[in-house]
Amino acid sequence: MSFSELRAYVVENCEDIEAIRFLMSKRDPNSPKYPMPMTEADMQAQMEIIRRKINGEL
DSSP: OOHHHHHHHHHHTTTOHHHHHHHHHTSOTTSOOOOOOOSHHHHHHHHHHHHHHHTTOO
């Protein structure tokens, strides 16, 4: 199963904890890490980052 297929599987089967753990173990250790949002402003900032990544702006 490719990484994309695994990710799609996890999205469809979010109760499969083993698959989620396996997917997380494949994470790129060099990818940026984002802290847990603590305020509404933090949440909005992270949503903007996600939107920009989806649109290919980052």
